[in-house]
Amino acid sequence: MKDQISAPLDQSRLRQSFCRGLETYHAEAQVQAQIAAELAQMMQQQGVPSVLGKALEFGCGTGHLTEALLRRFDPQELLLNDLVPESAAPLERLLRQAGCSAEFRFGAIETLPLPRDLDLIASASTVQWIEDLPGLLDRLTQHLVPGGWLALSSFGRGQFRELQALGSVAAAPSYLDQDEWAALMPEGMEIQSLRQRRITLHFDSGLEVLRHLRKTGVNGQAGKRWSRSGLAQFEAEYHSRFACAEGLPLSYDAVWVLAQKTPA
Numbered sequence: 001m002k003d004q005i006s007a008p009l010d011q012s013r014l015r016q017s018f019c020r021g022l023e024t025y026h027a028e029a030q031v032q033a034q035i036a037a038e039l040a041q042m043m044q045q046q047g048v049p050s051v052l053g054k055a056l057e058f059g060c061g062t063g064h065l066t067e068a069l070l071r072r073f074d075p076q077e078l079l080l081n082d083l084v085p086e087s088a089a090p091l092e093r094l095l096r097q098a099g100c101s102a103e104f105r106f107g108a109i110e111t112l113p114l115p116r117d118l119d120l121i122a123s124a125s126t127v128q129w130i131e132d133l134p135g136l137l138d139r140l141t142q143h144l145v146p147g148g149w150l151a152l153s154s155f156g157r158g159q160f161r162e163l164q165a166l167g168s169v170a171a172a173p174s175y176l177d178q179d180e181w182a183a184l185m186p187e188g189m190e191i192q193s194l195r196q197r198r199i200t201l202h203f204d205s206g207l208e209v210l211r212h213l214r215k216t217g218v219n220g221q222a223g224k225r226w227s228r229s230g231l232a233q234f235e236a237e238y239h240s241r242f243a244c245a246e247g248l249p250l251s252y253d254a255v256w257v258l259a260q261k262t263p264a
Contacts, residue, residue, distance in 0.1 A: 039151055039258075049073075053076050054118050056122070057079075057123060069122065079105060085106040123152050153257070156177040156253035157176065196255045
């Protein structure tokens with residue numbers, strides 16, 4: 001498959017995009033919620049202990065993975081991170097409902113100060129936005145205790161394949177297929193489980209597709225202003241190339257990765 005081309009990542013615009021979609025994200029991001037639930041289930045199936053010492057979730061957003069983790073695991077100390085400080089409000093509501101507490105640290109995970117004795121680092125639907133993914137994985141490994149776990153979900157090169165075919169260059173910088181992950185893992189990290197699956201939503205119109213992207217904030221790289229004629233052309237081409245009985249498809253290419261640091 002041809003390498004996907006993406007524009008240089010503008011973190012400020014990305015933060016603004018996710019902040020703008022914060023109120024609608026939790027309800028609209030049904031695929032991300034499903035992916036987060038499956039990541040937590042994978043962790044449980046592969047033997048991640050139900051009681052954990054220190055756990056970090058980065059890119060937590062409105063808490064899809066946070067909620068899934070707290071249903072299955074009991075971290076004694078929980079550190080939550082997101083690029084968007086405004087996500088604190090929905091996270092605090094979630095924690096109150098779960099009867100849990102957490103420490104919040106906001107900012108880019110690449111430079112965020114982290115403790116060095118973490119038993120779990122987890123993140124759902126975030127690492128595709130990391131430009132230097134090998135560098136981040138190396139950094140995270142250094143902050144795991146021996147035997148600690150790294151649980152991630154991301155997206156493969158077929159993410160939004162319909163939009164790619166229609167000429168979009170607004171891809172996140174690190175869409176990678178499952179067979180590319182082994183080469184990324186730092187020395188001392190062993191992949192315990194790895195899978196990839198397409199999840200497809202259907203919409204009544206191209207405009208509804210664009211609204212979905214805006215409501216979930218995942219169009220942070222787009223920066224496109226639509227004219228009436230441009231929107232009409234987009235709609236016509238989308239229908240011509242991809243329309244099916246269920247409507248207009250939008251494909252998510254989900255990837256799940258669970259790795260463990262070599263025990264001492």
